Amino acid sequence: MKKFAIIATLILSTAVVFMSCKDKRSPGSVYMPDMAYSRAYESYAERDSAVFTMNPADAGHKIFYNNLPPAGTIKRGELFPFNVPNDSNGLLNLSNQVKNPLAPPTGKDLEEAGRLFNINCAVCHGPKGEANGPLAAKVGGVKSIIASSPGFSDGRIFFVMEYGQNNMGSYAPQLSREQRWRIVQYIRTLEPKAAGNSPASTEVKKDTGMAAPKPEIVKLTGGRAG
Numbered sequence: 328m329k330k331f332a333i334i335a336t337l338i339l340s341t342a343v344v345f346m347s348c349k350d351k352r353s354p355g356s357v358y359m360p361d362m363a364y365s366r367a368y369e370s371y372a373e374r375d376s377a378v379f380t381m382n383p384a385d386a387g388h389k390i391f392y393n394n395l396p397p398a399g400t401i402k403r404g405e406l407f408p409f410n411v412p413n414d415s416n417g418l419l420n421l422s423n424q425v426k427n428p429l430a431p432p433t434g435k436d437l438e439e440a441g442r443l444f445n446i447n448c449a450v451c452h453g454p455k456g457e458a459n460g461p462l463a464a465k466v467g468g469v470k471s472i473i474a475s476s477p478g479f480s481d482g483r484i485f486f487v488m489e490y491g492q493n494n495m496g497s498y499a500p501q502l503s504r505e506q507r508w509r510i511v512q513y514i515r516t517l518e519p520k521a522a523g524n525s526p527a528s529t530e531v532k533k534d535t536g537m538a539a540p541k542p543e544i545v546k547l548t549g550g551r552a553g
Contacts, residue, residue, distance in 0.1 A: 406504040411482070413490040418483065425482030429508045440513035443506055447498060456517045468494045477518050484511050
């Protein structure tokens with residue numbers, strides 16, 4: 328009996344020694360590996376088509392994985408989606424109901440918006456939006472932003488950047504929603520100011536003290552009192 332106890336003790340001691348020398352980083356046997364390890368894959372990594380599928384109809388037979396975020400979710404810090412449909416009604420009517428969600432830009436925000444405009448827009452539209460960028464002649468059909476934007480709402484300008492128009496493609500993949508709305512704000516700074524609101528016209532009225540000419544005099548003399 329004592330001999331058996333001694334042999335059992337030796338065997339147990341040997342097992343403990345071997346187990347203690349094993350790689351401590353390995354967890355050993357895992358009861359439920361699917362719960363212990365995440366099925367995380369790189370977005371563009373090749374996957375076994377016998378196991379994974381991108382077809383929702385095969386989701387019951389294979390693991391469905393299509394690289395897309397769940398429907399209705401948005402990226403952290405991103406603005407809400409632009410849900411105006413890409414059709415004529417969306418362009419001409421629905422986009423006009425969408426307001427710019429951003430507060431008026433500060434100096435740094437406007438500076439960043441100008442930088443984004445110069446990188447993405449000025450190459451065709453020119454630094455002042457006059458359709459004279461270095462690629463305007465090669466692309467063809469480039470419109471002057473400052474000639475058309477005063478008649479467009481912020482939502483309509485955003486619509487064009489969201490979906491593209493004519494020869495201009497969509498800039499949604501290149502710019503976040505916030506960046507596109509900032510560019511809309513920057514475009515407003517490029518628009519010509521009304522003459523009646525300019526400091527020069529206000530100064531002339533203050534210095535001369537002259538009353539505005541009557542309509543019939545303007546019509547006959549071109550705006551100059553005789």
